[in-house]
Amino acid sequence: MRAFSYVSAPDVATAVRAVSETPNAKFLGGGTNLVDLMRENIEHPDVLVDVSRLPLNGVEELPDGGLRIGATVRNSALAAHPLVRTRYPVVSQAVLNGASAQLRNMATVGGNLLQRTRCLYFYDTASPCNKREPGSGCAALGGFTRDAGILGVSERCVATHPSDLCVALVALGAVVEVESTRGTRRIPLTDLHRLPADTPQRETVLERDELITAVELPPVPAAANSRYRKVRDRASYAFALVSVAAALRLDGDTITEARLALGGIAPKPWRANEAEHVLTGARATEETFDRAAAAELDRAQAVGDNAFKIELTRRTIVATLRELTHEGSRP
């Protein structure tokens, strides 16, 4: 880790100005990802502007029944919030399935959205990596790709986005609010992360000096019957091989509303639009679930040794929807 300077911002305007005016400055949330990357010599900011103490740590109910979650709400506080647990259980489950209790106590919502890939070669400064050093090549190709994506990847980069929280949020149609010296803008979470294409180093649509201030969840009736299912190599404290965030509203055995998103398989939290399309209005049967999974995975492609992910994703989608159907149809 290189030496750097640190400032703690008292308010949003100061934070935004500080980063905007200092060439190699970065926002610091809980530091659980950024400081790791600095220790591993992957990121080298000269200045850290700590935003974790900004007064953005509330969860408020919106007039339409949605929620506004401040960007500095700690992951553990988010998971424990009563409104989150009852209206959007999938969010609470996604957070609790990630990292460890200690990390969740530190990590912020804003930081979680912007955490970077866990690709083994990205973390190894002795390996070429287009994301870390644009144009140097991608060492993952031809190497270990068990954690690589099956959807949305490019020849330049096959890495996945590691966040669990994002998968739940993207399924619910969350909107991200961003502040900069140029004002405020609202970005649907589905549009926040970019696909790698030829520029894997550009991971989001944010400018360097744009501060995430809040995430808003619209009211989603189906979300009361929602679930986050994470498949991983050990029972806890491991990133997802595949994860599924799903919500179903049923009228008898007809699906009236469906939300589905996938994690661990793409460079961004993956909203499963194709699958949702098949599900909505269809009967909640194993056959429908199979068709929905097949529709989403139609364009999935294996990269080296991750072919198992296509089958595993299919199975996990079907299993999660099956469980929700049993639970949703219970009186």
Place this chain on the structure above:
Amino acid sequence: MTRTVDGEHLVGQPIDRIDGPAKTTGGARFSAEHAYPGLTHAALVPATVSRGRITAIDTAAAAAVPGVITVLTHGNAPKLNPPKRPTPANLSTLVSGTQVNYLNTDEVHWDGQPVAVVVAETSHAAREAAALVHVSYERLPAVVDFAAEEPNAVAQKGNPVMPGSAKKGDADAALAVAPVTVDARYTTPQHHHNALEPHATTAVWQGDELTVHDSTQSITWLRKHLALRFGVPEAKVRVLAPFVGGGFGGKGFAWPGTIIAVLAARATGRPVRLLLTREDVHRAVGARTPSAQRVALGADTGGRLTALVHTSVTRTSRVGGQPEQVTAPAQHLYDATNIRTAQSQTTLDWMPNTSMRAPGDAIGSFALESAIDELAGELGIDPVELRMRNEPERNPIDGKRFSHRMLREAYALGARRFGWENRSPEPRSTRDGRWLVGMGVATAYHPAMQFTANVTVRLAADGTVTVRCGFQEMGMGNATVQAQIAADALGVPFEAVRVEYGDSALPASVMAGGSMQTSTVAGSVLAACGKLTRRLSTLARRTGMQGRTPTEILTAARVPFIDAAVGSDTRLGALAGQARMLAKVVRDQRTWAKAACGAHFCEVRVDADTGEVRVSRWTAAFDVGRVINRKTAFSQLRGGIVMGIGMALFEEALVDRRTGRIMNPSLSGYHVPVHADVPPIDIACLDEPDPTMPLGILGVGEVGITGVAAAIANAIHHATGSRIRDLPITPDKLVT
């Protein structure tokens, strides 16, 4: 003499470990926690090529980091004597982890070999600077792909304590005609130790006197090794390791960190602390070799084994490495009419492999005990019953007598506690919601050995006893156990005994390895206590104080204390001791087949959709001879099982076959079990002393891990019908 165990005796009691309070209150100082005036901090720079020559090292940027004192490379480091070639005639030569003369050569022999060290006023400065050292290499062709090299493996040499190949009858011919057979290939990947405490050294030179705090399992040998490498008399070197935060074999030898810390202290004239990063632990300390194994079994329709073939290929390095007894269990476990075992090795441009908990036996038992389960399936015989039908009366390979073998009893006890009779024989026949449930069983087996240790015991007139011995405590409870033994032998309370250990200034002991430290030290403590008892009775007779307490006798005799010593630390004494020890080990090996053994029973749950495995129940019944302390012994056995769960389901070094570079050198990438992966573990011990070992101890350090991976693989097969022969058993292997 051994006393019987009853309520009055300490041996057998679950006494709290005496180092517990120091460890739980933070009072225990580990090797990176010693403060010295002027202390400096070091950080290693690892090579990033598997084979090559250093053409240039640019240290300018590193040297410019504020706080950096020096950057040492092969260009400016002090000269170091090369390590001696390993020979069994001088066991201390085995202690060098590699044959490389660090920072004294421009040659690179593995990806991760330290090629420079930064010494700085703070650890942050040292690490920041280490990342700025730029090394240029001439790359040379390197052989790094174990799987690709397998066909080029050559036969591995055996030695007196580690048999190589063995043969009885004609196993291949018997296999060809056997009515029922299993013939399968199993593989295990490279494993890393990952003890809680990363390897650490604090080195201090005062003139030509060297003091080293090192997280070593081998104080005595490390001291000899440092004396040799740095060209000073052994008497000038003191190695201290009273607390070691776990070793498992990974701290048995001298790895680069230790040598380079001492070198850096010599170069700077200041005390140096070098605490390896987790990445360094993976790149600069030996690991468990990967293996490819074949087990072929032939049986008659009644399940009696007619043929047993077990062969293995492991890896060694061009610059050192340990042979492993992968096929040893096949020589002892089953009464097969014909047996053939053979071990071979490939040689790679790789970090030399090293011992890791039950070297050889841990991975060999995975293959053998999986194959036996497969055979049970072929035969339609219960796997426990199949084992009972093939339980030998004498050591199968050579007909030697067992000094002790209670595997039948262990199976009976374990099966009863576990409820094995409730298992339905059909695979994939039990389901609980989304979970497929299965039960598996496997045998644990680990050879028992006893070496020799020098010990002095002092009995003082105030009634206190001091045991002095340079053994090491890595959390196993050895100090507690030796205090129990001495207290019983001298008839004093437990609290009256103080045990001094972990210091090379004490009488020399064995390394902590091979599950033999407790029995070895116990043998010497008992002998010394015997001497003291005899001297005490002489004094009692002389003073007319027969039948009185030691305090009364010594007071009457006006003697402040009496001492007894076993072994001698003079040069001649040490040589004689080593000769005696080797002779005894060889004699013992010729006479007896001696081992700790046991039976693992487990239940697993496998998610029917995703292939996620959860181990839900565990019972293990062991024959480990006499149990001295139920608490510490059971904790060792339990720890072995936890480590075995890791081996079965998670652990795997990802070595890029293009470069030979480890890609997951961290605890986030290299998975070990977390609490949620470990079920309650029920341990039972038969607690019958072995007649040929001091106090009847057979050792508990390693037997626990053997058989664990097979028990889990067998349970997974029972749950799902899928037989996975390649570790670790991750979900991808169960969904495709």
